[in-house]
Amino acid sequence: MENSFIIDKLYKAFGQDILRMDTTSDILSFTVASPVIHEVIQFLKEDENMNFIFLTDLCGVHYPDRGLPLGVVYHLHNLRENKRLRIKTFITLNHPKVATVADLFSSANWMERETYDFYGIIFECHPNLKRILNVEYMDFFPMRKEYPLEDPTREDKDDRYFGR
Amino acid sequence: MxxxxxxxxxxxxxxxxxxxxxxxxxxxxxxxxxxxxxxxIGYIHRAFEKIAEHRPYYQITPLTDRLNYCSSPINNLGWHMTVEKLLGVKTSKRVDYMRIILMELARITDHLVCNSVIGVDSGALTGFIYVFQEREKVYEIYEEVSGARLTTNMGRVGGFERDFSLKAVKKIHEFLDHLPNVLHEFEKLLLRNRIFMDRTIGVGPISGERALNYGFTGPNLRAAGVDYDVRVMSPYSSYNDFEFTIPVGAQGDTYDRFCVRQEEIWQSLNLVRNALENLPEGNFHVDVPQFYLPPKEEVYSKMEALIWHFKIVMGEIEVPVGEVFHSVEGGNGELGFYLISDGGRTPFRLHFRRPGFIYYQAYPEMIRGGVLSDAILTMSSMNVIAGELDA
Known part of the structure; x- marks a missing residue:
């Protein structure tokens, strides 16, 4: 499966919603507009020429300096052709909502819960969106960049000189 | 309901x-x-991904140990390969073969523990105690190679910290000679045992299609009849130099998972044997002075070496900007590292694709309608490791 084939098909189906393409990384990657993410993933999974039936990974990422700081990264895999694909979508902090893909992949259920747990990204229509690894009464999203690793008010510990 | x-x-x-x-x-x-x-889940969540964003690359290896602690070398070496992919470092054949030897030994221990625990949960404690002696021998090999046993922190970016010692090679040979006898006896105990078969056949089944949808990888997916193996599909560390068989099951039940793992142990044994026989001469690491710690004697006596040592440990080295996804075939599935680097001393984002976390979701579906004792067997046959589950 050639890169150009995927690029053609994807641009034909979602022309103006593809914001960015990256062919220089290890995996062909696309950045798509957040409202169409479900359609894009569904197309990639169900189109008979695409066949990306395996969701390898789903995770969040936070770029505090960007206009759309929160991101969700999907890694898809076409097992028959052994082709991997990376899809990204970015959203705002005030309205951190994307559609769930748990209806397409059962594996997305916990991965989306994990992303919600750490980044506060709300996956709309998710069957059971609650915290998974952290305690339920936690009132912040710890993987966002503004949360320090350790309690900054501590005075007994100074890690500045130890590569941190 | x-x-x-x-x-x-x-x-x-x-x-x-x-x-x-x-x-x-x-x-x-x-x-x-x-x-x-x-x-x-989440009882032993240790925030590894957050910690990794605050540690130089050199200091992240010990975190990966603690994911799937039944096969730490696979995690360690998988992480080094990810960093090498980001840096564009190409390792030599000797390094690759040494890595294969250790990763396959780790796979053997991982499968031995899982399979013998299936025996324990069905009431056969003997096999467990018996094969644990063999696991101990592999840990002695780790000890020879890296100095540690369980959380190995093994290898470096670019190779290994030291070459296999003569003692390590001798221990590997002894293990290769001894394990087949033990495995035969272990299989005699369980494989065609009427009680064991009655307890495991048809217990906790999953179809290939559902398994793929649930993100299964590794032996659990192969037991359901899908022959996906990262070592073959996207060969890393020169796995394409070797010939080995990928066993697949048909029902995706506990017995199939047991059999697939058992056969994989035999395949791994052959891989270790072949890699050791064909181990090329050469250096045990490639030349990456910015990431590979200088020899200790030089650190104590030469200024230049001391500076590099300090820079590597403290993360004062240049890392290219970029993002990579690298996956290796871990003991229980596809272990992936998604690394985003912004050129800083620490990763900007590091995500572990933990196979156990993803496939454990299917557990309720697999045990529904069964009885309690079968649920316990299903869980042990899935090889869910708490450290990896919670990261």
Whole structure:
């Protein structure tokens, strides 16, 4: 499966919603507009020429300096052709909502819960969106960049000189 | 679920001898039959991804040990390969073969533990104690190679910290000679044992299609009949130099998972043997002075070496900007590292694709309708490792 084939098909189906393409990384990657993410993933999974039936990974990422700081990264895999694909979508902090893909992949259920747990990204229509690894009464999203690793008010510990 | 029926709620875990790790299952039972189940996880969550964003690359290896602690070398070496991919470092054949030897030894121990624990949960403690002696021998090999046993922190970016010593090679040979006898006896105990077969055949089945949808990888996926193996599909570390068979099952039940793992141990043994026989001469690391610690004698006597040592440990080195996804075939599935670097001393984002976390979701679906004792066998046959589950 050639890169150009995927690029053609994807641009034909979602022309103006593809914001960015990256062919220089290890995996062909696309950045798509957040409202169409479900359609894009569904197309990639169900189109008979695409066949990306395996969701390898789903995770969040936070770029505090960007206009759309929160991101969700999907890694898809076409097992028959052994082709991997990376899809990204970015959203705002005030309205951190994307559609769930748990209806397409059962594996997305916990991965989306994990992303919600750490980044506060709300996956709309998710069957059971609650915290998974952290305690339920936690009132912040710890993987966002503004949360320090350790309690900054501590005075007994100074890690500045130890590569941190 | 029938609301009018008086169901029993049973907490299986968090500290139950049959969960083999700290995670909880809240089971809804109708008599002994399982109506529904819900897992609660996160009891040993240690925020590795957050910590990794605050540590130089050199200091992240010990974090990866603690994911799947039954096969730490695979995690360590997988992480080094990810960094090498980001840096564009190409390792030599000797390094690759040394890595294969250690990763396959780790796979053997991982499978031995899982399979013998299936025996324990079905009432056969003997096999477990017996094969644990062999695991001990592999740990002695780790000790020779890296100095540690369980959390190995093995290897470096670019190769290994030291070459295989003569003692290590001797120990590997002894292990290769001895394990087949032990395996034969272990298989005699369980493989065609009427009681064991009755307990495991048809227990906790999953179809290939559902398994793919649930993100299964590794032996659990192959037991369901899908021959996906990262070592073959996207060969890393020169796995394409070797010939080996990928065993697949048909039913995706506990017995198939057991058999697939058992056969993989035999295949791994052959891989170790072949890699050791064909181990090329050469250096045990490639030349990457910015990432590979200089020899200790030089650090104590030469200024230049001391500076590099300091820079590497403190992360004062140049890392290219970029993002990579690298996956290796871990003991229980596809272990992936998604690394985003912004050129800083620490990763901007590091995400571990932990196979156990992803496939454990399918557990309620697999045990629904079965009885409680089968649920326990299903769990041990899935090889869920708490450290990896919670990261």
């Amino acid at each position: 029938d609301e009018t029926k008086p169901y029993t709620t049973l907490n299986l875990g968090p500290t139950h001898p049959a969960t083999h790790g700290i995670f909880q299952n809240v089971l809804t039972l109708d008599g002994e039959q399982i109506v529904d189940a819900e897992q609660t």
